[in-house]
Amino acid sequence: MRDTGCADRSTGTADRREAERALAAYIASKDTVTGSRRADQITITEVLDIYGREHAAATAAPERIGYAIDALLAFWGSLTVADVKGETCRRYANSRVRRFKDGSTQPIGDGTVRRELGALQAAINYCHKEGYLLTPATVTLPTKPPSRDRWLTRDEAAALIWAAYRNPKGKHLARFILIALYTGTRKEAILGLGFNPSLTSGWIDAERGVIYRRGTGERETSKRRKPVHLTRRMLAHCRRWRQMGANWAVEVDGQRVGSVKKAFATARDQAGLTDVTPHTLKHTAITWAMQRGLTVEDAADYFDTSAETIRKTYYHHSPHYQDRALDILNAR
Secondary structure, three states: OOOOOOOOOOOOOOOHHHHHHHHHHHHHHOOOOOOOEOHHHOEHHHHHHHHHHHOHHHOOOHHHHHHHHHHHHHHHOOOEHHHOOHHHHHHHHHHOEEEOOOOOEEEOOHHHHHHHHHHHHHHHHHHHHOOOEOOOOOOOOOOOOOOOOOOOOHHHHHHHHHHHHHOOOOHHHHHHHHHHHHHOOOHHHHHOOEOOOOOOOOEEEOOOOEEEOOOOOOOOOOOOOOOEEOOHHHHHHHHHHHHOOOOEOOEEOOEEOOOOHHHHHHHHHHOOOOOOOHHHHHHHHHHHHHHOOOOHHHHHHHOOOOHHHHHHHHHHHOOOOOHHHHHHHHOO
């Protein structure tokens, strides 16, 4: 058989059907990287395609990688791995803007750009590890933005819950907010919670008072999802929802809700909390716990967050913060 620009290749058979199958297999694979290539011989499009097909689909949140790949392709698509350097990474960061209907633009935040370029680095590393790429490249990331110290007061949380409950199309959001505030569970894990044991998603054991943040058949990821025991108040909510016939923690007409983006934005705006995001709820849960005197180790275990993160981001809210230092200094 012959493909323009390439040397002739034989199908290896005189049988027409066998030859047609060989031709079909060739056409299906001719644009797929199979061997090892130098950095200047493999495009970023090919690297991202391999990473998306072979790795991303098996992750806990493939859609996040998909969003990053979509953003990356517009700039990097025709470039090769050899083109990855500090200058092109900075140029990419400058190119990332949000465009509005009136023609105005707004730069995308460094945090988002870091996640996108992080996906590019992960894709390059994967292709090198799997043998598609002979030599890797180093992606230059923007400076990591400082952690936001935004958490809700009790009154703000109440206003947000009330705004959700008051909206006929947003009542399901009130459950989402309560679970997040009581347990500090991440958004994706909350939206997957049902009231029956599952292999593919987390579930609430309303009898024993435990939330299993991941299904028994799901593999563990870097976003650790250990079980969490419910407080008396949260357990009472869960048992009431179960008695009302709920199949899912966050549902509408008996169907699981896949996204709370629109409902959350509506409730947030109605409550006058325009700077709040779903992740603020987890931040609030841990902050409240530290304010009540929870130790770093206990908070790390309960909220399934590293002790290093607890100490660096939340511990200054504790009434015991720097107690030991003060004891020593006051004794002098």
